[in-house]
Amino acid sequence: MITQPRMTRHVLVLAIATLFLFSTTTWSQTSKKKPATKKKTTTTTKATSQEAPAPPADKPSLDVMPKPLASTAFTFPSYEEITLSNGLHVFVIENHDQPLITLNLSIRGGEASDPVGKEGAVSMTADMLFKGTKQHTAAQIAQALDGVGASLKATAGTEAINFNGSSLKKHAPLLLQTLSEMLVTPTFPQDEFEKLKEQMAAGVAYERSRPMELAQALARKVIYGMNSPYARRKTEKSVAAVEVADLVSFHSTWMRPNAASIAIVGDITASEAKSLLEKTLGAWKKADVPTITFPPQEVMPSAVYFIPRKGSVQSSIIVSAAAPAMNAPDYHAVELMGGFIGSGFGSLFFNTLRETYSYTYSPFGFVSRGRRYNRIAVGAEVRSAVTDSAIVVMLREIKKLSFEGPDEQALDRRKKYEVGNYRRLFENPSVVASLLQNAWMNDIPYSEIEEEDKRIEGVTGSNVQEATEKYLNMFNLRLVVVGNPDVRSKLEQFGQVVDFNTDIQPAPADAFEQVSMSVNDIVAKYEQAIGGPAAIAALKTLTTTAETSMLMQGNTMTGTYTRKQKAPNMEYANFDLKVMVQTQWVNGTAAWTSMMNGPAAPAEADEAKQLLLDARLFPVLALKEQKATVKGKQGGMIVVETTAPSGRGETYYFNATTFLLDRMEKVENTPQGPITVVERYEDYAPVEGVMFPKVMKVQNPIYSITMKNTYTGNVAMDDATFVPATK
Secondary structure (H helix, E strand, C coil): CCCCCCCCHHHHHHHHHHHHHHHHHHHHHHCCCCCCCCCCCCCCCCCCCCCCCCCCCCCCCCCCCCCCCCCCCCCCCCCEEEECCCCCEEEEEECCCCCEEEEEEEEECCHHHCCCCCCCHHHHHHHHCCCEECCCEHHHHHHHHHHCCCEEEEEECCCEEEEEEEEEHHHHHHHHHHHHHHHHCECCCHHHHHHHHHHHHHHHHHHHCCHHHHHHHHHHHHHHCCCCHHHCCCCHHHHHHCCHHHHHHHHHHHCCHHHEEEEEEECCCHHHHHHHHHHHHCCCCCCCCCCCCCCCCCCCCCCEEEEECCCCCEEEEEEEEEECCCCCCCHHHHHHHHHHHHCCCCCHHHHHHHHHCCCCCCCEEEECCCCCCEEEEEEEEEEHHHHHHHHHHHHHHHHHHHHHCCCHHHHHHHHHHHHHHHHHHHHCHHHHHHHHHHHHHCCCCHHHHHCHHHHHHCCCHHHHHHHHHHHCCCCCCEEEEEECHHHHHHHHHHCCEEEECCCCCECCCCCCECCCCCHHHHHHHHHHHCCCHHHHHHCCEEEEEEEEEEEECCEEEEEEEEEEEECCCEEEEEEECCCCEEEEEECCCCEEEEECCCCCEECCHHHHHHHHHHCCCCHHHHHHHCCEEEEEEECCEEEEEEECCCCCEEEEEEECCCCCEEEEEEEEEECCEEEEEEEEEEEEEEECCEEEEEEEEEECCCCEEEEEEEEEECCCCCHHHHCCCCC
């Protein structure tokens, strides 16, 4: 139920589907890439000719672009896989170029295993392992390793704790024995623990000062779910709640050899590695380890998620969406798509946001690499003044990619870059270990890692286009912005704005002030505000014409809206954006709709019930007939909640001073799930003694529409106007 004039419920819902359906064939008519044609060239002897004479072998010609060197065959390095008696999984990668040994140890059970409310416990466990064992103090451990030029460090990831170390081969026993002490006999001294808590709290505060860190943290919650282990984040409160007992519990429960994999790389054979590991890590006892359970991915509703940050001169913008697990068949296409859109020189965002518009210096794009599910994140940090303009460009480029596919030459360059970067990494043998362990952690067949370059080369332009259509379509995108509070109003055109604070928690809304009015009292005030019962009763017909402008994923379309109404509940409405035309008829007892000037179809029973109510000249007055609740006064508005006969949730915001309707929020059900639509009413003016808004704005996560309305009252209308003509 919507105040007059408004785009009817059916028009809004079907407009989404129609625009999505027809835009591929209509919008792209003016922007579709033309097929490349070969230019006819003539060989000449001038310096400007495209094919200069071959230069002497010792003098390169500046007139001829050098050709790339022929590619060389690539073979994944060999490795051996063994298992120790205590269940520890082992990779051995031999490299006898130098007398060095590096190790990578991954233990399942990372920050996802933090106790709820004690986020930071696992990270502290990893750090505290270096603060002393039963055999050596922290100082003695540091002196022993430094004395032989060895290194050892630990970090906590989402699903694992990772150790990295290196030393000369002759000092490998010392390196591994030190690691063994940390794993088997750590002491977790209280004094070191207190120091660490202070350092971690300071680190949390520092992260809060970095806008993009906040944006990424919020994006994880939006895509994975507020309580997902993938979205957990340390706070001062959670760090303060951690106790030494929590570290001891995690260590004894999760840090077991049968839940771990170690990779030894360097001047060592498999038999030498097994013997050395059995001798140094044999005391690490296996035990049952809990199964890590992850809740299903719960993407938050379509909206713009905003963190206001006073004093910011830039806005950190992330366009994000859910992505498949690493072992999904289309993961490589999705990962390549993320880089193609936003990562590095030659990406879509680099060419537009930076080179064309100078909105940013360094855009980004990536896809996470999780075992169960992932997220796509593309975006940039831009000047506050161009926040909305930058978002329009981002959405436009994404939509263009989904409809037209990538430029084949640009995609080929991206693939060569990805493949070349992948092969270049093998100059460091430790990368082999990292890739293999990543496959082991994520249950990915080793063959996929060994043929990663071939899989990247096999991704086609149509694969990238399909991935964009599937994962970055208008229903799946979520916007996350961190910036100055002043930019908030600019974000409303992209959908409902949901506020968060810098602790990545929903911002508390202003408390409702109690009002001593019933729903009937509020409706009576509204009725009087728009002109009074006599003027309302005297208005028998209303014609509304509007200039409309729609912004949808970076594309702006203009058109017209025409609506004729006759009391009590007859309506004819035509919405024409050229690429989408919809007509609607309601004759007081039945309703019909037509798409793209096609034949009219009767509305389904539930839909017709709502359309008959919406067709009233003054539908807000029907609140008296519904079960509604006065929530109270908030932000200068009196808020009323109700459920329409169709089951649609609706919230009305009446100006507490004038009692005119300021805005209405409703939840519309679509085949892709519910979306929140916000309608705003501005600049009221009298028509035949009744107040109507001259400007109406419709905003949701998929599109925004601005309508500039002109009205004519009490013009004679034939009842045939409200029934589709028969052909």
